[in-house]
Amino acid sequence: MATASLALSEATEVLRPASEDEAVEAYGDGTDILVIGGGTIVVPDLTYRRVQPKRALLLKDAGLAGVSRDGSRVTIGAATTIAELVDLPAPIGPCAANIGDREIRGAGTVGGNLCAGEGYEAPRGDLQGALLAVGATVRSAGAGGITEEPLEDYLEQRRSRLALSVSYDEPVAGAFAALDRPHTHDYTALAVSGARAADGTIRLAATGAGWWGQRLPSAEGGDAEAALRDVEPHDDALASAWYRKKVLPVLVRRVLDELKGAA
Amino acid sequence: MNLTVNGATHEIESGLLTPLLDVLREELGITGPKAGCHQGGCGACTVIVDGEPRRSCLMPVAHADGAEITTVEGLGAPEDLSPIQQAFVHHYAAQCGFCTSGMMLAAQAFIDRGGTDDKEAIQDALAGHVCRCTGYSKIVEAVAAAARGDEFDLSETAVGKYTTMTTGGAE
Amino acid sequence: MKVVGARIPRYDGVAHVTGRTTYVDDVRIPGTLWVKALRSPHHNAGITKLDTSAAEAMPGVHAVVTWEDVPLLEYGHLSALGIPADEPLLAKDEVRYKGQPIALVAADTEELAAEAVDRIDIGFEERPALLDVRKAFDADAPEIHVEGNWYKHFENEMDRRQIRRGDIAKAWEQADTIVQGVYRPAAIEHAPIETQVCQVVPEPSGRLTIYSCTQALYFSLGVVAAHLQVPLNKLKVVGGTTGGGFGGKVDTATETMCCLLAMKSGKPVKWRWTREEEFLCSSTRAPWHMEIADAVTKDGWILGRKMLTLHDAGAYSRFSPYGLTKHSFHHTGAYTIPNLEFDGYVVYTNRVPTTAMRGFGVTSVSFAVETHMSRIADLLELDPIEIRLKNANRIGDTSPNGIVYTDPSTVATIQTIAEAIGHELPADYRTMTSEPRTGEWLPEHLVAQTANPEDH
Numbered sequence: 001m002a003t004a005s006l007a008l009s010e011a012t013e014v015l016r017p018a019s020e021d022e023a024v025e026a027y028g029d030g031t032d033i034l035v036i037g038g039g040t041i042v043v044p045d046l047t048y049r050r051v052q053p054k055r056a057l058l059l060k061d062a063g064l065a066g067v068s069r070d071g072s073r074v075t076i077g078a079a080t081t082i083a084e085l086v087d088l089p090a091p092i093g094p095c096a097a098n099i100g101d102r103e104i105r106g107a108g109t110v111g112g113n114l115c116a117g118e119g120y121e122a123p124r125g126d127l128q129g130a131l132l133a134v135g136a137t138v139r140s141a142g143a144g145g146i147t148e149e150p151l152e153d154y155l156e157q158r159r160s161r162l163a164l165s166v167s168y169d170e171p172v173a174g175a176f177a178a179l180d181r182p183h184t185h186d187y188t189a190l191a192v193s194g195a196r197a198a199d200g201t202i203r204l205a206a207t208g209a210g211w212w213g214q215r216l217p218s219a220e221g222g223d224a225e226a227a228l229r230d231v232e233p234h235d236d237a238l239a240s241a242w243y244r245k246k247v248l249p250v251l252v253r254r255v256l257d258e259l260k261g262a263a
Numbered sequence: 264m265n266l267t268v269n270g271a272t273h274e275i276e277s278g279l280l281t282p283l284l285d286v287l288r289e290e291l292g293i294t295g296p297k298a299g300c301h302q303g304g305c306g307a308c309t310v311i312v313d314g315e316p317r318r319s320c321l322m323p324v325a326h327a328d329g330a331e332i333t334t335v336e337g338l339g340a341p342e343d344l345s346p347i348q349q350a351f352v353h354h355y356a357a358q359c360g361f362c363t364s365g366m367m368l369a370a371q372a373f374i375d376r377g378g379t380d381d382k383e384a385i386q387d388a389l390a391g392h393v394c395r396c397t398g399y400s401k402i403v404e405a406v407a408a409a410a411r412g413d414e415f416d417l418s419e420t421a422v423g424k425y426t427t428m429t430t431g432g433a434e
Numbered sequence: 435m436k437v438v439g440a441r442i443p444r445y446d447g448v449a450h451v452t453g454r455t456t457y458v459d460d461v462r463i464p465g466t467l468w469v470k471a472l473r474s475p476h477h478n479a480g481i482t483k484l485d486t487s488a489a490e491a492m493p494g495v496h497a498v499v500t501w502e503d504v505p506l507l508e509y510g511h512l513s514a515l516g517i518p519a520d521e522p523l524l525a526k527d528e529v530r531y532k533g534q535p536i537a538l539v540a541a542d543t544e545e546l547a548a549e550a551v552d553r554i555d556i557g558f559e560e561r562p563a564l565l566d567v568r569k570a571f572d573a574d575a576p577e578i579h580v581e582g583n584w585y586k587h588f589e590n591e592m593d594r595r596q597i598r599r600g601d602i603a604k605a606w607e608q609a610d611t612i613v614q615g616v617y618r619p620a621a622i623e624h625a626p627i628e629t630q631v632c633q634v635v636p637e638p639s640g641r642l643t644i645y646s647c648t649q650a651l652y653f654s655l656g657v658v659a660a661h662l663q664v665p666l667n668k669l670k671v672v673g674g675t676t677g678g679g680f681g682g683k684v685d686t687a688t689e690t691m692c693c694l695l696a697m698k699s700g701k702p703v704k705w706r707w708t709r710e711e712e713f714l715c716s717s718t719r720a721p722w723h724m725e726i727a728d729a730v731t732k733d734g735w736i737l738g739r740k741m742l743t744l745h746d747a748g749a750y751s752r753f754s755p756y757g758l759t760k761h762s763f764h765h766t767g768a769y770t771i772p773n774l775e776f777d778g779y780v781v782y783t784n785r786v787p788t789t790a791m792r793g794f795g796v797t798s799v800s801f802a803v804e805t806h807m808s809r810i811a812d813l814l815e816l817d818p819i820e821i822r823l824k825n826a827n828r829i830g831d832t833s834p835n836g837i838v839y840t841d842p843s844t845v846a847t848i849q850t851i852a853e854a855i856g857h858e859l860p861a862d863y864r865t866m867t868s869e870p871r872t873g874e875w876l877p878e879h880l881v882a883q884t885a886n887p888e889d890h
Contacts, residue, residue, distance in 0.1 A: 014279040016325065036280075036323060043282055043321045044302035048708070049548060060326055101391030103309060103316050103369070107326075161362055184390040185304040271882030294460035297677070299627045300709035345871050346452040352444075360450030361627040361677030367451065395626055395678045421677035422443040 004226045010031060014054045023062040026055075027162040029143040033057055035162060037109030037111035041116055041124070042099070057162075059111070066165060072170045078111030079188070082127070085110070090174035090258075091193035095130035098176075098191070101184040111163040114138070114155070121237040122187035127162040128155060128213025130176065132205035133193035137169040155212055171195035177244055177254040179208075179247060189238040190214070190247055192227075194255035201260060209233045209248060216252065224252040264328045268293060275324060277368030283327050284308045284319035287334065295335035295364045299393075304391030309365035317370040317420050318391075335364035338371060341423055346409045347371050353415040356405035358396035366392050371404040380407035446675065457677050458631040458645045459706055466633065467496055467540040469695060469705035470547035472554050473715060474529035474536060477784040478578055479563065481527055486537055489550040494542040497699035498550070501526040504694065505663040509592050510544050511653075511686065512753055518587055520580065521750035521787070523661055523690055529558070530578060530749035531786050533715030540695040540703045563784040567723050567744040570781045578749070578784055585747070585755055587779035593779070595755075595762045600773035602729075605738025608879065609729030613810045617726070617802035618760030621746075623718040624791055628677020629707040630716060634687035634696040637670075642696060644671045646689050649679040657686040658693060669693075681790035685752065720754065720788035721746040722798040726806050729773070733819040734814060737879055738773030741765050743799075747780045748787035754780045757795035763835040764796050766846040767803035769825040772880060774834055819852050823863050830870040842868055 012034075015022040034053035036042055037060075041215060045051045064079035067088070068086070083105040085096035099105055099113070114131070116124035131151050139153035140147060142155070142161035154161065178191035190208035203217040209231040219227035233244035266275050268284065277286045282301070287293040287310070299307035301320050308320040332375040339345035344352065347367050357363040366389060370378075373388035385406045386399075394402060408415075449455040501507055501524040506624040510519035525536045532869040537554055541547035557699040569575050570583040577583060606612070633645040648654040651673040659666050676683055688705050707716070723744040729737040743761060747754035753780045758778045765776050793800075807825075811818035824842035833839065845868045852859050862874065871880060 012278075012280060014325065016279075039323050039326065040303060040318075040321050043280075043323060046280060047282060047320070048302050049545065058279075058323065058325055070375060102388065103306070103318050103391050104321075106315050107317055107321060136489075185393075188334070288459075292462060294456075294462075297457070297628070298459065298706075300630070302709065305627055306711070335451070337450065341448045341452050341454070343449065344448070351451045352447045355444065355447070357444070357450040358456050359446060359626070359628070359676060360446060360680045361457065363450045364453055379522075393627060397679070419441040420443045420450050422445050423448055 012053055014058065014224075015055060016058045016060075017062045019063055023057065023059060023064065024141040024146065024162065024164070027141055028058055030160045030162065035111075035115070036240070037112035038081060038107035040104050040108040042111055047082055059109070064111075065109075073079035073167060074170055075165050075167045076110055077165050078109065078114075080110050081106055081144065082108045082110065085127075087137040089203040091130040091133050091176040091195060092127070093180075094176040095191065095193060098128055098178055098181070098188060104184075110166060113160045113165070114163055119187060119236075123189065123212075123236070123238075124187055124209050125212055126178075126188055126191055129191055129205040130193040131166055131168065132213050132215055133203045133212070134168040134171050134174070135195070135197070135203055136166050137223035138166050139164045152215065154259060169197070172198050173259050174180070175255040175262070177251040177258075179251075187238065188243050190251065192248070192251040192255045192258050196259045196262070202256070203246065204252060204255065206220065206231065206248065206251075208239075209244060219252050224249040224256060227252045264325065266291070266324065266327055266332065267330070268332045269334060276326060279325040280323045282320050283310070283322040283324050283332075286324045287319060287332075293336060295332055297361055297364060299361065304393075305362070306365040306369065306389075309360050309368050309392070311368050311372050314372065314375060316369045333368065333371075335367060338367060344417075344421075345371075346412070347374065347406070349415040349417060350405040350409035350413065351402075352417060352420050354401050354405035354408060355420075356397065356401040362392060362394045362396075366394070366402055370409065373406070374410050378406075378410050380410045382407065385410070455675050457628055457675055458633055458647050459628070459704070461633050461645050463633065463635055463702040466702040466704050467542060467546040467695070467699060468547045469538055469692065469703050470544065470551045471535045471539050472537040472539075472551045472556065473704075473711075474525065474532055474534040474558075474728045476529060476558055476560055477532050477563035478561045478576070478724040479529050479558040479611060481525060481529065481536070481556070482559050483555060484536065485555035485575075488553040488555060489537075489539055490544070490552065492541070492550050494546045495550045496542075496701055497540045497695050498537060498554070499691065499694045499698060500524055500537045501725040503698060504661060504690075506661050509657065509660040510751075511657050512756055515589060515756055517751055517753075517755050521752070531784055532784055533711070534749070535691070535715075538691050538695055538705070540699050540701070548867050549673035551738075565783055565785065567721075567746045567781040567783060570744075570783070572773045577781040580840070583782050585751055585782075588755065588759075590854045595758050595776075597762055597765070597774055597776040599834070601739070602738050602740065602773045602775045605729040605773040605879075608731075610732040610736055611730055611813070612727055613730055613806070613813055614725070614727045615806045615809050616847075617722070617798075617804070617805060619722050619798055619801060621785075621788065622791060623710070623713055624678070624680040624682030624718070626676075626678025626680060626682065629709060629712040630683065630688050631706045631827045632692045633702065633706070634689070634692040636700055637700040640711045641668050641670055644669060644693065646673050647679070647683050648674055648686060648689065649681070653684065654686040654689055658690045661690045662693060664824065665682040668794055680792055681719070681794060682716060685789050687716065713788060717748070717752070717787050717789035719791035720748070720757065720798075722802075724798065724802045727803060728771075728806065728810060728813065731804050732814060734816045734824050735877055735879065736769065736771050736808070736810070736825050738775075739766065739771045740775045743776075744781050745778065746783055746785065746788060747862065748783060748785040749790055750782075750787045751780065752789055753794070754788060757790065761799045762793035763833060764799050766834050767800060767807075768827055768842070769803075769807070769822070770827050770831040770880070771825070776834065819848060819857055819859065820863055822861070823848050823859075823866055824875070826868075828868050828871050828875075833877055844868070
């Protein structure tokens with residue numbers, strides 16, 4: 001019987017933990033291990049031999065999926081598929097609905113999206129923006145054990161810590177605005193997420209304005225143009241830095257207006 | 264591990280990280296799903312996994328453990344075409360045919376979850392599928408027809424129905 | 435008529451919807467080896483070193499081929515049309531485009547073949563590249579083709595496709611204004627959902643069976659036989675189902691090389707391009723640079739046209755001279771222009787060689803001609819449909835290459851379009867026909883042409 005021609009390296013040890021504890025133990029300090037959520041980003045890297053890891057950690061059956069609520073605190077397991085988020089309120093719901101197509105959303109996970117490496121041809125990790133806007137924290141494993149920290153801090157180390165879950169307080173209002181994608185297989189060139197907390201504070205974040213998702217603190221007082229102070233966009237295959245700088249204030253304005261208009 | 268495809272279960276030798284597409288095509292010889300890009304960008308590899316359409320080129324075969332997989336071969340055979348297959352034949356929704364398997368499986372999953380002949384809903388369901396030949400309109404028409412439950416007279420469009428050669432003596 | 439207007443079965447319709455159509459990659463031959471290519475990473479470079487021994491020594495690698503294995507290294511695919519050979523099947527002393535194939539490996543697995551390619555010892559000496567057709571004629575442009583930077587073998591060894599008709603200087607004198615435009619459509623990638631793929635089986639009889647995705651089976655058969663220097667009856671090409679081609683699967687880009695590997699290894703081989711190879715290394719529709727200047731009267735007659743076309747052939751000729759020739763024949767579009775000065779060049783650049791794509795050579799000029807017509811209408815503040823009807827071909831008018839029109843449908847087509855879009859035409863435009871011009875539709879500058887069509 002013929003085996004698959006694209007024989008991936010037999011040397012990769014495949015680990016399939018059946019619980020969070022097993023996943024954490026298998027991950028260890030993260031050296032030489034490739035984490036696979038849905039596989040939508042990393043499987044082509046394996047297919048095209050861009051990565052040849054010693055170990056691969058498949059999270060699908062480790063019980064890390066699901067959205068749960070404790071009062072107004074929402075927790076999303078890292079292996080939750082993007083499809084399961086599309087009906088959540090803005091900014092997360094519309095942000096998730098704007099990712100890929102049904103087939104990609106049904107496989108791709110929150111963790112995979114948050115931990116996506118820099119896309120040199122196009123930005124990746126749209127959910128970083130939406131989750132920054134709602135002030136999410138990330139519970140993760142790695143060197144030093146299990147920790148919980150603000151998403152912006154986690155993003156700096158996302159390639160060396162295993163995301164386990166994301167939590168945030170449900171905002172009172174949320175909004176999401178993005179450049180249209182020419183086709184579902186395109187990543188989103190620029191998107192802005194916003195949220196208003198119960199005490200009235202506004203948080204704004206963007207994806208596509210830098211190498212990964214980032215806050216736009218200068219615009220949170222209501223001045224959309226000021227967002228330009230927080231970003232250093234670059235050119236890529238989808239859009240130029242010049243274009244992104246032109247459009248960013250427009251998207252921020254839309255988000256701010258929607259947040260103001262919401263009850 | 265085992266893989267259940269179109270109702271039949273197979274024992275798999277390929278490594279657990281092998282994309283489902285390659286296990287189907289190379290190990291099992293099930294060549295209906297096509298390799299258009301091997302990176303999720305075209306939809307030619309789509310199969311149905313537990314009722315949901317999925318890119319088989321992006322799925323490590325380990326993720327299909329315990330799942331029911333349907334490929335285009337499982338929709339129907341030439342002598343017994345399913346409604347979606349009949350619709351594609353009748354409406355000329357396939358030209359080179361390379362995207363057809365993925366299109367029909369995404370369409371079948373759409374209809375199975377209650378999809379109607381609403382053009383925008385069909386386009387959304389098939390959004391990840393690329394066709395370079397037809398310009399899509401015939402495909403959308405065919406899916407709409409199947410969703411509506413149209414009946415098809417294939418006596419003119421399905422060659423086998425009236426030009427199949429038969430054995431036997433002269434009359 | 436039995437076929438027009440009837441519902442005709444697609445002979446492959448049922449096969450397509452049941453997954454039974456057999457594309458090349460679906461063919462299953464036990465023992466088939468997988469092929470990967472060593473390709474140039476440079477736009478333009480000399481090859482200083484090529485040593486495949488380390489790759490050949492790897493267990494599981496059954497054959498490696500380079501230019502040395504090719505019986506006839508350069509064969510002009512359209513030599514029957516007078517286009518001389520200029521492209522080596524596999525690079526020998528130099529590479530002229532990024533992605534150009536240099537060596538091929540056949541191995542037990544795709545992964546092994548890719549690893550073997552990495553072990554080939556190759557050395558380059560980079561050279562300046564020419565990537566803009568407009569710079570090809572500069573005195574200090576790098577010389578990137580053995581014959582210089584543009585093709586020089588049109589009839590009578592002319593270095594351009596040239597059309598001259600009438601008296602262009604007089605047209606310029608008589609014009610009320612000159613309208614100019616520059617048109618530069620970019621390259622277009624065919625992007626069929628099936629990438630280039632080929633499987634070759636060496637038969638015990640000594641023949642080779644070639645499963646090919648070619649759009650042009652007999653044509654490819656001839657090309658392979660020529661490169662291999664074997665009689666046609668040594669090859670059996672199995673074609674029949676292409677997963678999309680659109681003109682991009684006529685280059686016979688994989689078949690000969692797979693034959694060489696099958697011959698050398700004694701085993702069946704398959705080469706399947708990745709989507710990346712398809713985008714970066716397969717031939718495209720050519721980019722074009724077209725400049726049009728029309729001498730026009732203020733009431734919308736086009737007295738004369740000067741046109742310069744630079745066709746970007748990429749690194750080698752392939753079919754480009756043929757495409758440019760067709761292009762030149764259509765440079766007046768659906769309209770009659772009696773005074774013409776056309777020059778078209780096939781220009782080489784260090785890009786992937788360009789090839790046919792639906793409407794090869796003509797879509798570019800149609801785009802330019804129609805856009806230019808609209809530009810003229812705009813500048814003269816004339817109705818864009820009326821100006822087209824006025825200048826439309828009639829019975830007895832001639833094409834740029836001297837064909838007399840016996841039944842042009844331009845007038846009727848444009849009138850039908852006007853009606854369909856609710857564009858009101860004046861009475862004399864509504865009653866216009868394709869009959870030879872008379873009265874108001876026969877201005878002085880067209881009198882001579884209509885009287886003696888064969889003189890043009």
